[in-house]
Amino acid sequence: DTIDVTKLVNSIIDRYELVSDSEKLAFIRNIEDQTTFATVDRDKLIQVLDNIFSNAVKYSPEGGEIRISLEESEKHFSISVSDEGVGIPEESLPQVFDRFYRVDKARSRKLGGTGLGLAIAKQIILAHGGSISVDSEWNVGTTIMLTLPYSAEKVVV
Numbered sequence: 001d002t003i004d005v006t007k008l009v010n011s012i013i014d015r016y017e018l019v020s021d022s023e024k025l026a027f028i029r030n031i032e033d034q035t036t037f038a039t040v041d042r043d044k045l046i047q048v049l050d051n052i053f054s055n056a057v058k059y060s061p062e063g064g065e066i067r068i069s070l071e072e073s074e075k076h077f078s079i080s081v082s083d084e085g086v087g088i089p090e091e092s093l094p095q096v097f098d099r100f101y102r103v104d105k106a107r108s109r110k111l112g113g114t115g116l117g118l119a120i121a122k123q124i125i126l127a128h129g130g131s132i133s134v135d136s137e138w139n140v141g142t143t144i145m146l147t148l149p150y151s152a153e154k155v156v157v
């Protein structure tokens with residue numbers, strides 16, 4: 001499908017805002033009022049964003065801020081999600097997109113999950129001709145950024 005990614009991202013943030021306590025977590029949008037056309041499988045993109053958001057929420061401290069930005073360039077657009085959470089140690093960064101990989105088994109077990117979310121996200125983004133990367137600092141926070149190509153035909157269904 002050709003979808004409007006700006007609309008989709010905003011609706012997912014709305015949903016996370018509704019279910020999370022606003023005193024504990026703040027979502028800050030750096031998203032212009034625009035239409036961002038992309039030819040992607042809507043359900044799969046929701047799955048990718050859901051995992052990135054749920055990770056940000058899961059690893060954020062009370063009072064943390066989660067910043068979401070959507071930027072357009074000539075042929076691509078990118079979405080980044082930054083949190084002020086526990087972060088990922090540098091030596092673990094190359095592995096976070098591996099299947100079943102989880103930093104600190106004990107901590108991760110307590111927080112739940114299987115370690116598949118980012119592996120699936122990467123697979124989906126690559127299948128759509130995009131890329132995904134992580135930038136993180138231990139005890140400071142994490143940023144996940146993904147880039148996808150625009151749609152050639154600008155017709156939203």
Ligand code: ATP
Binds near residue numbers: 086115
């Ligand atoms: P699942 O997504 O299958 O429920 P998961 O969230 O543990 O489980 P991934 O989403 O693949 O798995 O993430 C892999 C690991 O990377 C996590 O277990 C966690 O250690 C680390 N990680 C991912 N996102 C963040 C984040 N925003 N802050 C800190 N650590 C993170």
Ligand code: MG
Binds near residue numbers: 054055
């Ligand atoms: Mg996850």
